[in-house]
Structures are given as structure tokens and as C-alpha cells.
Amino acid sequence: MTPDDAVRAFDWDVERPHLDAVTVGAEHLDRFGHTNNVVYLAWLERVAWSHSVSLGLDFEAYERIGAGCVARRHELDYLAPTFGGDRLWLATWVHENDFRLSMWRRYQIVREGDGKTVLRGATQWVCVDMASGRPRRMPAEFRAYEPWPEKRR
Numbered sequence: 596m597t598p599d600d601a602v603r604a605f606d607w608d609v610e611r612p613h614l615d616a617v618t619v620g621a622e623h624l625d626r627f628g629h630t631n632n633v634v635y636l637a638w639l640e641r642v643a644w645s646h647s648v649s650l651g652l653d654f655e656a657y658e659r660i661g662a663g664c665v666a667r668r669h670e671l672d673y674l675a676p677t678f679g680g681d682r683l684w685l686a687t688w689v690h691e692n693d694f695r696l697s698m699w700r701r702y703q704i705v706r707e708g709d710g711k712t713v714l715r716g717a718t719q720w721v722c723v724d725m726a727s728g729r730p731r732r733m734p735a736e737f738r739a740y741e742p743w744p745e746k747r748r
Contacts, residue, residue, distance in 0.1 A: 612686035629676035688743035
């Protein structure tokens with residue numbers, strides 16, 4: 596299944612989220628035999644970076660601009676377990692952005708096999724100066740982090 600197929604196949608919270616896919620491997624499982632909770636957080640970071648790169652804001656751009664985003668808060672709702680061999684679609688979009696200091700990115704993970712949403716989450720990102728690490732006003736380039744429109748139901 597391609598990302599375009601996945602956009603059409605599943606009930607996403609927004610019209611066309613940015614997508615990436617992952618297959619749950621043995622290295623992702625905990626002693627209960629399902630995906631470890633911290634693995635999901637790593638996948639959310641992965642899809643967030645993938646989205647930023649697609650907008651032209653990779654780490655080299657952050658260095659050139661002198662500003663980047665760091666996580667301030669994560670909110671994760673685990674809705675169903677996933678297991679080895681499950682193919683998952685990781686979705687993300689910018690939900691809100693004050694274009695000053697912070698923005699919220701949302702996430703949705705869907706299991707390809709049954710179309711079930713297994714996780715919803717959000718991260719608050721704060722703009723920081725790359726040299727000092729202190730919060731700073733977002734540069735004009737961060738206009739690329741435009742919030743997604745809500746899905747019409």
C-alpha cells in the first residue's frame with residue numbers, strides 16, 4: 596500500500612495528513628509481547644521529522660536559520676495494542692501554531708490490517724535559538740508549519 600492508498604483507505608482525523616509507515620519488529624516488543632510504549636514516541640518523532648523535511652525544514656535548515664523546535668510536552672493515548680508483523684501508518688499534521696513561540700503537532704497511528712486507530716497523540720513544540728537553547732520568536736521560515744484544516748464530517 597502506498598501513502599496515497601493509505602490516505603484514501605483509512606479514516607484520518609484530517610483530510611490529507613503527512614504519512615510514513617513502519618512494520619512492528621521483534622525489537623519493538625516489550626515483555627508483554629506488544630509494542631513498547633516508548634517505541635511509539637520514537638515513531639512520532641520520526642514522522643514529525645519526515646514532515647518537517649518535506650516542508651524544507653531539515654536539521655541543516657534549522658542550523659542555517661539559527662532556530663529549531665524542541666518538544667515541551669507529549670500527550671499520548673494508547674487505544675489498542677500492536678504486535679510483531681503489524682504494518683502501521685504514522686500520520687502527523689500541525690494542529691495549531693501561534694507563529695510566535697509554540698505549536699502543537701498531532702498524530703494518529705492506524706494499523707493497516709484492520710484500519711483501526713491504535714494511537715492518538717500531540718506534542719507541543721517550542722522554538723529555540725540553536726546557539727543558546729533559549730526560547731525565541733519563530734523565524735519567517737516557520738510559516739511552513741501552517742495548521743491543517745479540520746476534516747469535514
